Amino acid sequence: MAYWLMKSEPDAFSIDDLKRDGQTHWDGIRNYQARNYMREMQVGDAVLFYHSNCRPPGIVGTMKVIKTVYPDHTAFDPKDPHFDPKSNANQPRWEMVDLAYVSTFPKMLSLAQLRLEPALSTMFILRKGNRLSITPVTKEEWQVIFRLLESVG
DNA sequence: GCCAACGTTGGC
DNA sequence: GCCAACGTTGGC
Numbered sequence: 001m002a003y004w005l006m007k008s009e010p011d012a013f014s015i016d017d018l019k020r021d022g023q024t025h026w027d028g029i030r031n032y033q034a035r036n037y038m039r040e041m042q043v044g045d046a047v048l049f050y051h052s053n054c055r056p057p058g059i060v061g062t063m064k065v066i067k068t069v070y071p072d073h074t075a076f077d078p079k080d081p082h083f084d085p086k087s088n089a090n091q092p093r094w095e096m097v098d099l100a101y102v103s104t105f106p107k108m109l110s111l112a113q114l115r116l117e118p119a120l121s122t123m124f125i126l127r128k129g130n131r132l133s134i135t136p137v138t139k140e141e142w143q144v145i146f147r148l149l150e151s152v153g
Numbered sequence: 154g155c156c157a158a159c160g161t162t163g164g165c
Numbered sequence: 166g167c168c169a170a171c172g173t174t175g176g177c
Contacts, residue, residue: 009175031160053175111176129158131174 001043003137004037005125007052015049015061016105023100027074028082030094034134038097041065047099048137048145050125058110059145067098105149111120113152120142
């Protein structure tokens with residue numbers, strides 16, 4: 001089983017939206033590296049939910065993969081904000097996975113808090129200039145995050 | 154709102 | 166295949 005982190009702007013889709021819906025398809029990814037990471041995902045993989053472009057940004061909960069990649073149909077829809085004319089049903093360029101809600105942290109772990117933890121300095125989201133919305137997380141990082149959660153809880 | 158960092162596009 | 170221009174992301 002692998003571990004991941006996925007970003008979403010809470011104005012667009014938040015952990016509360018996911019909790020309400022129970023599950024979602026993670027559509028709208030238009031970055032090859034992020035898509036390639038999704039291709040590696042297996043059912044049962046654990047995922048950190050990160051709120052980006054908000055104050056404060058940080059990890060707010062967890063989810064799990066319940067369906068592996070399949071074509072992202074929103075790329076075919078000219079009215080969709082993520083429409084891509086170079087993607088079509090015969091040759092889909094973009095894909096998505098399905099995710100289910102697992103948990104909401106009692107208190108979010110803010111980016112500032114994460115930066116204070118030396119053991120997390122290897123995380124993609126803490127590296128300068130990283131904008132990738134889907135990144136792998138190591139088992140060690142995952143465990144540190146949950147220890148951190150208990151210590152601040 | 155600013156702006157650094159980054160990915161993509163397209164002319165050559 | 167290079168690289169300047171452009172658009173986007175996302176923390177601050």
